[in-house]
Amino acid sequence: MRTYRIALLPGDGIGQEVIPAAVEVLKAVAQEFALSFQTFEWGCEYYRRTGTMMPEDGLERLKGFDAILLGAIGHPTVPDHISLRQLLLRIRFGFDLYVNLRPVEILPGLASPLRTKSAEDIRMIFVRENTEGEYCGLGGRFKAGTPDEVAIQQSVFTRKGVERILRYAFELARRRPRKRLASATKSNALNYTMVLWDEVLGALVREYPDVAVANYHVDALAARMITHPESLDVVVASNLFADILTDLGGALQGSLGLAASANFNPAHRSGPPLFEPVHGSAPDIAGRGISNPIAAIWAASMMLEHLGEPGAAARILTGLKTVTAEGRVRTPDLGGKSTTEEFAAEVMTQLARRPAPPPAS
């Protein structure tokens, strides 16, 4: 039987709540394959003890795993630019996981805050550039702490980086029934980086005549997500633009606790792919056991899909959808009173009711 080695990084705050829920569900669907888990307690608590967010050789230690499942990083006691750059961004950049895929869909039984829109109207998937752009981390501060202080934060857009993410988005759009691609630009103001983005897009359009392409300025695209969500299918955007748009996507789904994501390199194995909820460590609710585990469970399903276990991945999603459709068990962010554990237990009950079909022989 095939065994997948999964590195667990629950991290901080509600990461410690939602990852156990996702692991429980993963164990329940591991029948025709096995999962072995190793937990790494890297995060802000580790930082307080050691002065770093993860060991120097952290990437080496993760390298041999088949996938990484991460909860959330960040705690009010550690500056975010340290905690996130030393851990999450280090993994994304270090393993060159250049695609960050983020579905935005309405689950059965859950109403979008756009009351007139339903599951048919909101079915987008975001392709986020994940290894350069506004997040490259280049810059500096000059005359620090003085009234004349200057801070510079550079963006780096490479032709190779832009082309590979746009190409991935075109290929994804081509495989979906609607074959539509929206790109987020801002070339009216960002006259170098986003002009390069537009030019590479323009060149690729000719290679994919079957894909209907629209290039929107990112501000207008944000508005379009509210006014005409049904017009959006695959959306491709730079690192920062997609970061912002996908929290809006989570809000359209009904809660940030629903938005899942996959980080990977589709071209070659530069390191294990990373699966995580889009949300953060939610210090405002952390420790109360009421965080919504749906995004983490959905991310676990994306992980199994990516590992080549579509049957088990689909079982998880069906289990989730049955629970949301019934509507009895909901966490407070969705207007319910249930805890994280109660929600996960309900998903487990659903999975037990629908055992895996016997293996084809």
Ligand code: NAD
């Ligand atoms: P956040 O996503 O943690 O929280 C924003 C709001 O959404 C809060 O009101 C929170 O209670 C709610 N929320 C988020 N996830 C939820 C869930 N699963 N169930 C119920 N409610 C949920 O964003 P923030 O407050 O801006 O950031 C908090 C910390 O998390 C910061 O340190 C930030 O840098 C970090 N962060 C980490 C990641 C990550 O590790 N992937 C992502 C985003 C933010």
Ligand code: IPM
């Ligand atoms: C996300 C998060 C991260 C990002 C932060 C925590 C660095 O917001 O995954 O969306 O901006 O990429």
Ligand code: MN
């Ligand atoms: Mn974000």
